[in-house]
Amino acid sequence: MNKYLLALGISFGLSFANTIPAIAVEPAPVRGNARVEWSRVVNNPFDGQVVYDKHFKNGEFDFITSWSPTEIRATFTRYWQEVVGYRTEWRDRTYYDRKGRQRTKSYPEQVPIYKQHRKDFAIASMLIAIEGNVYEYTGGVVSPELANALANAPTEQNIPVRIVFIDGATEDMEIGKGTVSAWRRLFGAENKTFSEASNLQR
Incomplete structure (x- = not known):
């Protein structure tokens, strides 16, 4: 090849092996x-x-x-990106009780917080x-x-x-x-x- x-x-000056170009x-x-x-x-x-x-x-x-x-x-x-913390978000879950009725229950979920990086x-x-x-x-x-x-x-x-x-x-x-x-x-x-x-x- x-x-x-x-x-x-x-280019002017001297060049050394450890010099950053x-x-x-x-x-x-x-x-x-x-x-x-x-x-x-x-x-x-x-x-x-x-x-x-x-x-x-x-x-x-x-x-x-x-x-x-x-x-x-x-x-x-x-x-x-990197995780810098967490926040709580509430979710809804649907279920049926013993009588067959549809119910909704809320529950907390930890969601990561990301920081974006660029270089x-x-x-x-x-x-x-x-x-x-x-x-x-x-x-x-x-x-x-x-x-x-x-x-x-x-x-x-x-x-x-x-x-x-x-x-x-x-x-x-x-x-x-x-x-x-x-x-x-x-x-x-x-x-x-x-x-x-x-x-x-x-």
Whole structure:
């Protein structure tokens, strides 16, 4: 399996093994509950042409990405809940007495009180696996190599993405087929926005 390193920019200073890397991938500009068109090329007044993608499991996590020729942005959010107490709720139970008459009896029940938690995790890089090749994105303008791979990715399947967090931990996610199809329009050679973004790297 080939691996392409597509990091952009200049870093200054010394690098040590125990140094925590800086955040490289900017957070996505939208949340999972945003009212946007997912997996379609849209024109954003601030970001230009962009595709939003959402990969999630209700109550557990969501992985939100935005794709544009000038930048890929991503946010991984973990959700969980904890019991912080109990409250008493009264329930009704129906029964029949010895004479066959229907009766109702109330009884108390302890119901847990939950506190909801949400945490965003900073992303250092993303590994994108396309047709046997792995492309590493660490921020900045999308390189011609990665853009070409995105534009020609097979649209009949989801694309695996491995998130690398700043502490070195990883999570394997997917980009849906709808977004993969939208990449062709967004990163294709005929896209003027992509051509202009590519010129910025020269």
